[in-house]
Amino acid sequence: MAENEHLVRSADPNHPSNLICELCRKFYTLGWVTGTGGGTSIRHGDHIFIAPSGVQKELMQPSDMFVMDFNTREYLRRPPIHRPSACTPLFLAAFTAGAGCCIHTHSQWAVLVTLLVERDFGVDACFEIELLEQIKGIPKGKGKPGNLGYHDTLRVPIIENTAHEEDLTESLEAAMQKYPDTYAVLVRRHGIYVWGDNVHKAKTQCESLDYIFQLAVEMKKLDLPWKSS
Amino acid sequence: MAENEHLVRSADPNHPSNLICELCRKFYTLGWVTGTGGGTSIRHGDHIFIAPSGVQKELMQPSDMFVMDFNTREYLRRPPIHRPSACTPLFLAAFTAGAGCCIHTHSQWAVLVTLLVERDFGVDACFEIELLEQIKGIPKGKGKPGNLGYHDTLRVPIIENTAHEEDLTESLEAAMQKYPDTYAVLVRRHGIYVWGDNVHKAKTQCESLDYIFQLAVEMKKLDLPWKSS
């Protein structure tokens, strides 16, 4: 048994280790974490709770959870039967930017959107869409109160995939710098990272984006343009 | 804790506050209220029960519910942690027209249908389809007994989206006047409002319409016409 069991055991359903398990069960049903893909992490004070690598997400238990100290980057709890998530440095990049929760999915709609942008716009590494009500589910940007309006354009930067997930960190951070208002980065042929101020916001933003990606793919099938001009 | 807790607490599963929670869980699974989108309201006598804004619909609890007096339009119960739904004036328009329940969804099929009508018919702001058995799930119109027949044309007016949801009220009311028989109004690039004499009717009409919209989108993909002529 891993040390510091007390860090992940709680009867409170809102404890981070319980929330991660509940989220992962939901994400499995949504097709976001098929085949142990994807991941989820919550920051609670100086503690980072991270779902392990290679575990069936719908079966995850609090005892499977890694806990890292945000300041020292050292594991406070490391279940010996699991490998730490390769997403960890990317989650930390989101937390460093102020996030309280970060979700990584392999959503097929996200992947298809990156392929469609590649085909239609070559090297232009940004998904853009406008005039959809659901855009109002995405915040304006860090330090800017409120969410995007119906007449705003939604932009989600796309970074190129790498052989090793941890090697995405540099380009993720670069995209966060180039698009300081974004709460999400698409990864070409791979999926998406979405973060938010807290669990509620990260989850609902991730849902809103996935809804928009699915709609965008269906629009392509029906030859409907993503932008009016 | 909000005042008038007794208005929303009941062991009866058919109490409006319990019904709204159950409906919202179902609607989440159907993809109608993704990312806290959409909403639901029930009129029970002079009390209007309304799901709050910005809450994860599948997690909604009776204690989250707003209650408004239909005559005075004053809140009898207003949970301080929540914002009232921006759909409220639209729900009230439906209740004023005699509805007992009103459902607002962001269904992707509804959104796609509004985009297809826009593309194919320009400014013509009405979805029309005919010769589908499921059309019989929609009532003929207020004061007209029974439902549409198989040989009737289903018409659902489409109004333009606005920057703020409450600003839809005027055009929703105008659509209700122009199409006095309708129990639903589509909102371009946004979703749909469906109402009915009671919860059962509103829910089954909403399901029937969504079924027809999905079928209509699939028909377009397969180059099958919505109307015979």
Place this chain on the structure above:
Amino acid sequence: MAENEHLVRSADPNHPSNLICELCRKFYTLGWVTGTGGGTSIRHGDHIFIAPSGVQKELMQPSDMFVMDFNTREYLRRPPIHRPSACTPLFLAAFTAGAGCCIHTHSQWAVLVTLLVERDFGVDACFEIELLEQIKGIPKGKGKPGNLGYHDTLRVPIIENTAHEEDLTESLEAAMQKYPDTYAVLVRRHGIYVWGDNVHKAKTQCESLDYIFQLAVEMKKLDLPWKSS
């Protein structure tokens, strides 16, 4: 309360009134009985158990069930709050042909298949497909032991829809005479009737057909032919 409550109350999960409720919950999830559409009936000896009209299928209770005597065609139990199912004469046609269970769905895949046959083959009122393993889920025909083989062609007759569901009976019976081996009849722009020797067979045949219809629709989208020649 309806008379003869004892006919529908049982602790046995395999009692027809319990089975119909369980099946309807499953069919709701499969999208077969959206908006109170569709229906299910089981013959048990001389008793016909029938789900009522206009009830939310996922909420059905044993107490909602109608019971008819197969020989006299008189209701042994008729819940006063419900209308009998308009599918009743069609269910009886299947039971007269020897079925033990009959399922009626509004599956969108079934509806789309009837539209595609109409477009591609004009008046030819039969869906035909071949060389799919799942065809082996369909029996050869009444009195013929075993199921279709992989090299057999699956044929499901299509009848035209009528304004009133009960008026389908004559053409359903005609299709059953013209295609004596069939266990299913598609109804144009409406759905399908599937029956089987017992509940297990009717349900699994209905699933196999729906799987094949969905595959057939996807094949059309991908320009893949239903038949090799």
Place this chain on the structure above:
Amino acid sequence: MAENEHLVRSADPNHPSNLICELCRKFYTLGWVTGTGGGTSIRHGDHIFIAPSGVQKELMQPSDMFVMDFNTREYLRRPPIHRPSACTPLFLAAFTAGAGCCIHTHSQWAVLVTLLVERDFGVDACFEIELLEQIKGIPKGKGKPGNLGYHDTLRVPIIENTAHEEDLTESLEAAMQKYPDTYAVLVRRHGIYVWGDNVHKAKTQCESLDYIFQLAVEMKKLDLPWKSS
């Protein structure tokens, strides 16, 4: 009642007969075992646990399970009400190759992929795709540590379907010899066999492949190529 009841009764959720039931319920929801199609088998020491033929997969109980001795190929337990699975010789081929679990699905995405390869490449009996993150969910091959990398090409051989499932054994074994690294074989117009070192690996590999097949079908609809060159 079958003999050797003790072989399939256990309170341990990780007992093979309990795991098969749980997997089959999940696979039913995923649409992999519709209409009693598909099958699942686990090897535990010298005991092979096999789901029976023709049973509704979501209703399967431990008491439905067949148990075979791996060495003698004799049934240690054979429920008299069931027929043994026609997949048995194919499962045995996988176990002989070292697998601990083998899953057979009728996934529509798998079937569509075999049809698309047939159309686009004639007799070339191998599905190939590259540059998708999810490819990393598939192992490199027997005796080779680790999984495929992002820059590796995924290859899944396709064998022709036969009239009788057991007659697939020879060509399955031939495909395993020709593609010694594969953990899966597609069956044209039928489905897929996926195996793994244990239940966890077989299930997650099956999920990863199905995800890739669905993505591949969607890519075809959107005219996106499976390979870069």
